[in-house]
Amino acid sequence: MPTTSLSHTETPLLAGILALADDALILGHRLSEWCGHAPMLEEDIALANIALDCVGQARSFYAYAAEVAGGGLTEDDFAYRREVGQYRNCLLVEQPNGDFAGTIVRQVLISAFVDPYYRALTASRDATLAAIAAKAEKETAYHLRHSGEWLIRLGDGTDESHARARAALDELWPYTGELFEVDPAEGALIEAGTLPDPRALRAEFDATLDHILGEATLTRPAGTWMQGGGRAGRHSEHLGFILADLQYLQRAHPGATW
């Protein structure tokens, strides 16, 4: 594997697949940072398991991206040889773990979106995307239930846990708008039946969230200002640090295997 960064022609389909792959990889990497640090053993295992599901989903999408791109590229080229600006993940998944409440709120927000998204993707005209989604949506349903139950416990728990959950919700809420944004290239894929329209999933996202937040004695933040840009490669400073960690080995020892 060459040391240079990847320069490949990004068709709308490839860009769409990479957005799905990058969301899963970056979220999986963030969750894996909890390994050995979670507040209790069971939760350490749970977060590592969710991370494993995410990285597994990412591998399926990257393998398909490599197939679509051709030219002998592999899943590893896409994960290890792209620069920050080439990553298409949403900003929400790259946000730091914060405290345990912060990680749980981020997980609820992304799972409440990704779970119905994958379910809709199972009806894609693209057979490979439909197959990956059919596998993944069983996992995300589990992630949503697990993180939802935790958010209820934290929100409806002590004053301290409630305050922390509330603060995390306020902090992360502005990153949810990007999940429902559609650029023209993605619009064409939606039109062709390759990808689902995220805007059509808004009602289900809101209903899921309202149900969980209601039980948690929390409410959806009133703020309407939203921060986007991740899908177009404009990331927060956090992604660079994630990639430095994630890509270090392949950048320092190109093509290393063991």
Added chain:
Amino acid sequence: MTPADADLARRAHTAAATVCDPEIPVLTIADLGVLRDVTVEDGRVEVAITPTYSGCPAMDVIGIEVQTALAEAGIPDARVRLVLSPAWTTDWMTEAGKRKLAAYGIAPPARKASRRALFGEEQVTCPHCGSAATEKVSEFGSTACKALWRCTACREPFDSFKCI
């Protein structure tokens, strides 16, 4: 398929079906429903396997062990292909597999797989004493496919195969 190919496919299937899951060694990949298909094309055997979970780290090992089992049965150069569709669910596990799991101390998946009510209740029977007085300790267990439970009757902790 020629009669010779059909015979080769049968022998290859028999060999592949003996491979055990490295994380639950009491189950074969046939018991689990991970072994999907064995085909022969131009005399070359292809074995299709499917992961239980997207990130299942056992798949690479299972692939190598399938090739080894076939080679030992006199079928070298078999190809292993990973298939995702139709997605694996606990319904793919055989009844024999479920009995072996329970005897091994792991509660088998209790219900038909379906999209569960998000906050629905689960009923799991203790694999040690058969009591229904059990409680979930953690949604996640020692591997991606298991959750951690405990029995309030016999006080033993146990793994339960997640229903997906």
